[in-house]
Amino acid sequence: MIDLFGKKAKINEQRETNKKFLMYEFVIVYIALFSFLVLIFAAAYAVQSIVWQTAMITIAVAELIVACAFGIKIEAETGFYECGKCGHRHVPTYSSVLWAPHMGRTRYMRCPNCEEKSWQKKRLTEKED
Numbered sequence: 550m551i552d553l554f555g556k557k558a559k560i561n562e563q564r565e566t567n568k569k570f571l572m573y574e575f576v577i578v579y580i581a582l583f584s585f586l587v588l589i590f591a592a593a594y595a596v597q598s599i600v601w602q603t604a605m606i607t608i609a610v611a612e613l614i615v616a617c618a619f620g621i622k623i624e625a626e627t628g629f630y631e632c633g634k635c636g637h638r639h640v641p642t643y644s645s646v647l648w649a650p651h652m653g654r655t656r657y658m659r660c661p662n663c664e665e666k667s668w669q670k671k672r673l674t675e676k677e678d
């Protein structure tokens with residue numbers, strides 16, 4: 550009985566930690582997207598100098614690439630992906646998350662267990678959700 554509660558507490562802790570990391574990812578990527586758009590529109594409409602326009606667009610693209618790279622890293626390493634075919638939950642590699650087509654957090658990837666490709670949903674815990 551005590552062990553069961555310990556296990557339950559551990560699963561809850563894992564869920565809360567993963568939820569927190571996915572929230573960090575959301576904040577990082579959306580702030581970067583917002584500042585990207587502000588810089589691009591400012592470069593297009595508010596600035597006349599080609600030197601400043603080039604600098605602003607370069608900074609906008611660079612910060613978005615860095616934020617997305619970190620966002621994908623957080624996305625890949627936080628929680629698990631559940632195979633749509635066999636239900637196996639796994640932590641995918643960075644490159645499979647990077648190149649997988651996705652809708653929100655659901656990604657089309659190959660399962661390491663059954664080797665089939667399917668739409669895999671993000672799960673916060675390894676066993677239950």
Ligand SMILES: [Zn+2]
Nearest residue numbers: 632635660663
């Ligand atoms: Zn599978």
